[in-house]
Amino acid sequence: MERESMEFDILVIGAGPAGLAAAIRLAQRAREADRELSVCVLEKAPEPGAHTLSGAVMDPRGLDALLPGWRERAPQVTPATEDEFLFLGANTARRVPHALLPACFQNQGNLIVRLGHLVKWLAEEAEALGVEIYPGFAAADLVFAEDGAVRGVLTGDLGRTRDGEPGLGFEPGMELTARYTLFAEGCRGHLGKRLEAHFGLREGADPQTYGIGIKELWEVLPDHHRPGRVTHTAGWPLANDTYGGGFIYHLDDGLVATGFVVGLDYTNPWLSPFNEFQRFKTHPALRPIFAGGRRIAYGARAIAAGGLQSLPKTVFPGGALIGDDAGYLNAARIKGIHAAIESGMLGADAAFEAVCADRHGDELDAYPAAFRDSALHAELARTRNFKPLMKLGLVAGSLAFGIDQLVLRGRAPWTLHNRADHTSLRDAAVCPRVDYPAPDGQVSFDLPSSxxxxxxxxxEDQPCHLRLQDATVPIALNLTRYAAPEQRYCPAGVYEIVEDAAGPRLQINAANCVHCKSCDIKDPAQNIEWVPPQGGEGPIYSGM
Known part of the structure; x- marks a missing residue:
């Protein structure tokens, strides 16, 4: 098939915080050196920020370094002024004294942001510096040079029918190539996953481990609103052996962001992260915040949680992984925006120096070397045992991590290890069923309305972007052994077991998909592969 092609000095895949930080840094370096440099950012959403979802309390360290004085120009942010950490029982809420909170749970100096709005503004800053941004184009495949180095990507075809054949208005994807390609697709990037396998980037690293974060944005009554308050919770409604917790962040203008994270290493296949979140909001200590308010947005995404020991090798011939495509998020702090920005800057510096030296297609070794000497590395090293310690359960894990941080100061002479989330499910027959109350339509809601x-x-008429490697597995294994957990771990109702004359079958409602990628992570046989649908499609978040 004949394709249009375009060539750049640097190609960036993904217009999130990491990708845009890298692009901005490259343009800044080029201006300082008075050098021509072509930088292109490819983004699958129809506009930057439309697929962006995060809590989000942001450490401003990264943006302060990238764009000094940015607060005078950026969208409104809310300074975090009050920390609250609650251990919940079914009817109790015990507040942890501030003096006993490890530093990673303290938020003085941080900012509550609507990340989608911030990303859109970062894109405008990048374009003002001469960066080309192509929204609505999904990077679908890799392009390799004859010597095996990455040369760039192919964008997805448009207008293919459900059976994969060209339909009316069919347009083949483009080939975009560059001296170096920086991959910033976010958590569980599908090309990042292929690069890890192709180049063996995970050799010697722990498997990455993830959480599923589900979020809503609310307008609440003035009497229930506390701008700047940051609340985190642990405990109920989750069982002691399940990692996760809730958050409630009070922004300005009567807005409250609330959400719930469940570690995707949970063991009970009857668990539903979506329903745990809906139940969370009904706790007697939390329900009054939402009473009389209005829910205005909903979304979900996976979160990398493995930490330092789960980072892959981040460079390979012709490119690098930056941001959550590598997994730099600090799960103990529940923060990844600054990490994405800082890793994007480090990757950009290495790529710029390579281009200035007239190199192309080799490994950007200066990038991991700079990371090892960075404040980001030191931060991740201090909290590296957080996620493994949570395997001890809420009480024992919290106590152990408190000792690790308050007594050992994150300098324990050991590093604990992670295992892959898809290996953790137990048989449904030996696990207790979880009965979820019906939604009340005031504070808790059903899946379709969400x-x-x-x-x-x-x-509808396009190839399904949720691919089964073996069509028999959903019934022969998942239904038989695990009671079809994909019906519950998906926060968008994509997967459904239906009965017809031939017996049970899995129905994939791909049009519902919010691109969280939990299925790609949690499926026990690793039988489901998420790939991008046609460019621009998916959720349209407004400042999530």
């Missing part, structure tokens, strides 16, 4: 608020849209 997905509606994500503004998700996919053209």
């Amino acid at each position: 997905v509606f608020l994500s503004n998700t849209n996919h053209t």
